[in-house]
Amino acid sequence: MTGQPRATVVTHGGAGGSREQDDGCRFAARAGLDRLTGGGSALQGAVTAVVALEDDGRYNAGSGSVLCLDGHTIEMDASVMDSQGALGAVACLQRVKNPVLVAQAVAGTPHWLLAGEGAERFARTAGFGPHHEISERQRAKHERLLATLGGSTAATPGVANRAFADYWNYDTPPAFSPCDTVGAVVRDAAGNFAVACSTGGSAPSLLGRVGDTPIIGSGFYAGADGAVAVTGIGEHIVRHLLAHTVYAWIAAGMAVGDAVRRGVELLPEEIDVGVIAVGRGDAAMHSNRDMPCAEVMHD
Structure with a gap:
């Protein structure tokens, strides 16, 4: 690409989501771009966009996070990374409004990942x-999940519903939903x-x-040649180090569109997965399911 790079923000609302929620992704992408054009860094633009998605309430993040099986607990993961050395993540974080802001704060500590x-x-210490x-x-989504677990249809591909009762580790007795990012x-x-x-x-x-979202190289990666975010079933995504795999293809000269499509094709069709990425001269998004998403670019 010749000339000055164009500021670009790409967002997604989770593989398997509804394209009717593209509006929230567009709003978030525009908020991130406004932060960039207002003098913010690439990392500040990315965080601003994700805060907007966390606050939307329709996506499985922040205010829209799914309930755990006990019907009360909410555990959230988040991560940030940029091409200038910033790296921070949180896993199994409870009782905060915007976990991505806590992940950003972790990037300023001696550590890269804090959990539980x-x-x-740490979140309380950081304000x-x-x-x-x-x-x-x-709550309605949780009730639907419990109904599925009580039936014959697997709630998670390849996992027997009974396994969640057999290995139950909540304080409450078992009582018999999605995997978004x-x-x-x-x-x-x-x-x-x-x-x-x-x-x-x-x-x-x-x-x-813990899924792929706070695991560097699996759910996220950024470097001198681009940035990649992944959504889907983490237990499968981590086995492919999918974010870094896609990044490596981009760094080697593959078009971003080809890289994200190839990344999605690494996983079986029955596994939800989506990838968004931006490179030096292009950006792309691809999923094997409907995935709310948006791209905005500064004129």
């Missing part, structure tokens, strides 16, 4: 107050790259489950 109780204590709100939408990838006008991701976890799942 330690992550929540993020307690937040635990459950909407009627979340939100993310943003950014290229700023100086050619720097950043990625930010957030998820409310997977349903159904055991307490303490």
